[in-house]
Amino acid sequence: MRPLLVVLAYALALFAVLYFFVIVPGQKKNKLTRAMHDAVKIGDKVATIGGIIGVVQERDGDTVKLLLDESTGSCATFVVYAVKQIVKPAGATEEQAFQP
Numbered sequence: 001m002r003p004l005l006v007v008l009a010y011a012l013a014l015f016a017v018l019y020f021f022v023i024v025p026g027q028k029k030n031k032l033t034r035a036m037h038d039a040v041k042i043g044d045k046v047a048t049i050g051g052i053i054g055v056v057q058e059r060d061g062d063t064v065k066l067l068l069d070e071s072t073g074s075c076a077t078f079v080v081y082a083v084k085q086i087v088k089p090a091g092a093t094e095e096q097a098f099q100p
Contacts (some may be wrong), residue, residue, distance in 0.1 A: 006050055020038075036083070036085070037080050039086070040059065040083055041054065041056065042058065043056060044056045044086050045087040046064075046066065046083045046085065048078055048082045049083075049084045052066070054066030054067055054068045057075060062080050063079055064078055064080050065076055075089070
């Protein structure tokens with residue numbers, strides 16, 4: 001074989017391996033994350049990427065208002081993309097909680 005064809009074959013093989021082990025799983029995770037962000041609704045207990053846990057009080061497009069402390073009534077507004085997971089309520093099954 002010609003050396004150029006060997007190098008080209010190795011490059012194509014490397015691209016195929018990277019595609020199936022890096023790109024495809026990343027696309028799957030992004031799809032699950034988008035589904036979880038779309039599923040956030042009022043009353044859900046969520047955790048943000050910063051570690052803040054709160055209950056969704058309002059959802060307006062791409063923002064959510066979280067109740068952080070019931071005793072003081074303190075709330076904060078976050079972009080919905082900052083939600084890392086929907087916290088599983090007590091007694092719920094694993095399928096009832098979103099966590100990509």
